[in-house]
Amino acid sequence: MASMKIADLKKLLEREPLVPQAIVGEAIDLLAKHAGFPLESGQDDFDCYDGAGFELDGMPFALMRYQGHPADSSTIYLPRHLRDVADITAAVHRITSRLNIPDTAIVWERRDGPDL
Numbered sequence: 001m002a003s004m005k006i007a008d009l010k011k012l013l014e015r016e017p018l019v020p021q022a023i024v025g026e027a028i029d030l031l032a033k034h035a036g037f038p039l040e041s042g043q044d045d046f047d048c049y050d051g052a053g054f055e056l057d058g059m060p061f062a063l064m065r066y067q068g069h070p071a072d073s074s075t076i077y078l079p080r081h082l083r084d085v086a087d088i089t090a091a092v093h094r095i096t097s098r099l100n101i102p103d104t105a106i107v108w109e110r111r112d113g114p115d116l
Contacts, residue, residue, distance in 0.1 A: 004098050009040040009053035009062060016060045018077035022092040022109040024101055028065040028074040035099045056095060063099070073107070085114045 012018075024031065028050050032039045037052045051064030051074075062077040069075070076095055082088050088110045096106065 004054055004056045006037055007053035007055050007060060009051055009064075010042055012053035012060050012062060013042075013044065017080040018060070018062055019080050019082075020075045021078045021082075021088050022076040022096075023107050024063075024074045024076065024096070024105050025072060025107040026074055026101065026105050027072050028063065031063065031074055031099065031101065035101075037099075054095075056091075056098060059091065061091070061095060063095075085111050 028039065032052065037054075039050050039052055041048070041050050043049070046066060048067040049064050051062055053060065053062050055061075060079060063074055064077060065071075065074050076092055078088060078091055082091065092106070092109050093103070095101075096103065
C-alpha cells in the first residue's frame with residue numbers, strides 16, 4: 001500500500017511549485033471529514049484558500065479550494081516537474097484511491113485538457 005503522510009500545507013506551498021492537475025466535484029471540508037485529514041486556511045498571491053498538504057510515496061501534493069472557486073469543488077495540485085500526462089493521470093488516481101475519492105467524483109483532470 002502507498003505510504004501517505006500529512007504535510008504542513010503552507011511550508012509545502014513555499015518550497016514546491018504546484019500545478020492544478022485535477023478537479024474533484026466535492027467540497028474540501030467534506031473530503032477532509034470523510035478521509036480524516038485536517039484542513040489549513042491561508043492566503044497566497046492568488047486568494048484565500050482551505051486545503052491540506054500531503055506526501056504520497058515521497059511525492060508532495062495538495063488538495064485545496066480557493067475562495068473564488070465553486071464551493072462544491074476541490075483541486076488536486078501536483079509538482080510542476082510532472083509533465084507527462086500519463087504520469088499525472090496515474091498520480092491523480094493514486095491520490096484519489098488513497099483518499100477514498102471515487103473516480104466518478106473527478107470532474108476534470110489533465111488528460112481532459114493536456115494543453116491547458
